[in-house]
Amino acid sequence: MPQSFSAPKGVPDYVPPRSRDFLHVRRQLAQPAEDAGYQYIELPVFEDVNLFARGVGESSDVVSKEMYTFTDRADRPLALRPEGTAGVMRAVVEHHLERGALPVKLWYAGPFFRAERPQKGRYRQLQQVGVEAIGSDDPALDAEVIALADEGYRSLGLTGFQLLLNSLGCATCRPGYRSKLLAFLQNLDLDEETLQRAQANPLRVLDDKRTEVKAQLGGAPMMVDHLCEACQTHYDMVREYLRAAKVSWTETPNLVRGLDYYTKTAFEFTHPLLGAQSGIGGGGRYDGLMAQLGGPEMTGIGFGLGTDRTLLACEAEGLPLAPAQLVSVYGIPLGATAKQSLVSLAADLRRKQISVDLAFDGRALKGAMKAAVRTGARFVVISGDEDEAQGVFQVKDLATGVQVAVPRVEVSAHIAAALSAGAPASRSADPDSDHPSFASTGDLP
DSSP states (O other), X not given: OOOOOOOOTTOOOOOTTHHHHHHHHHHHHHHHHHHTTOEEOOOOSEEEHHHHXXXXXXXXXXXXXXXOEEEOTTOOEXXXXXXXXXXXXXXXXXXXXXXXSSSEEEEEEEEXXXXXXXXXXXXXXXXXXXXXXXXXXXXXXXXXXXXXHHHHHHHTTOOSXXXXXXXXXXXXTHHHHHHHHHHHHTTSOOOHHHHHHHHHXXXXXXXXXXXXXXXXXTTOOOGGGGOOHHHHHHHHHHHHHHHHTTOOOEEOTTOOOSOTTOEEEEEEEEOGGGTTSOEEEEXXXXXXXXXXXXXXXXXXXXXXXXXXXXXXXXXXXXXXXXOSOOOSEEEEEOSHHHHHHHHHHHHHHHHTTOOEEEOOTTOOHHHHHHHHHHHTOSEXXXXXXXXXXXXXXXXXXXXXOOEEEEEGGGHHHHHHHHHHHOOOSOOOOOTTOOOGGGSOTTSOO
């Protein structure tokens, strides 16, 4: 017997019908960015491993523990992308996008890869929608980016999520705070690996999820209490603009995020119904990243929203997601000649951006009607021998139960006009009915 295969561990499949919900979530998360003038960027799935080591930070778990790395045939060190910001900054520098109008506003979507321990909501291939706004230090831009994420979640109907907010300071105020935090951490009972991480970036310890570490962090100095005047002013204005955008948040002084490049504004969205893996998205400002990657000194802010986890959050709240309708029109041919006519009609309607499916393999009328109802089609178009002779299609509106014979030259316009007018009050169609209106009037038994 041939070997059967399964998806790699920690890599989810999205198959119908759940795949429709997945696509709906991704579209809704991206739509606010498009509405705000952000343009799409398609990124490579793998990059030079040093891009992430330098950009994300060698002390981060992402780089030190979770990256999928390999060498190509020329022994070049490469990595599957673990996040999107470093790749976007590389592309902006490489293609000189920063020389155009500022800020550069970009959005992207797709899979990212981390060698984590798989569990519900924590995958080795994770899906994200991200935005990056590069070239402006305006706190109103910080608020805009956060508001876009907030709107994406709300557009799905989510109500149970929370926005956590903090400021991580800048190159002026962070060194002094770093010394205070490091002195505090050195007095704790930490393992050698954690102490080494603290030497590289002590803020990373505040992000440690282990209970035995978190229990010792009470009383730790917090960055928000040591901000310089410029950072404090920036953070105050971000919050003022969030109030103006009617976005609510929770002050979270120990929020540091998991990547080393963040400065000033940092934020995370969580959903309590997801348990331990409650994060559904987050981001922040990264003012020194572009220069660190070989570009000019230029500021930036962005986010990555988890498509997988957002879908789980929607399911946890019991939200209806993608419409059940797969197509608007379902064609049922009763004979070989009729099939050619309906194939031609389907092509014409699709050119008008009207979705169409057909019954194949000579399916009997009753079975074809059941299939039509399952697609959620608004209209069924039936053709048989007598309809062919008369030059008409039988068009049945499943919302009203009304069936009419429409001349073939008029049927596309008839359906397009009815769809643009919207659906009337729905009346369920019974696919098991023997009523003649379920058949071409010329082909009843």
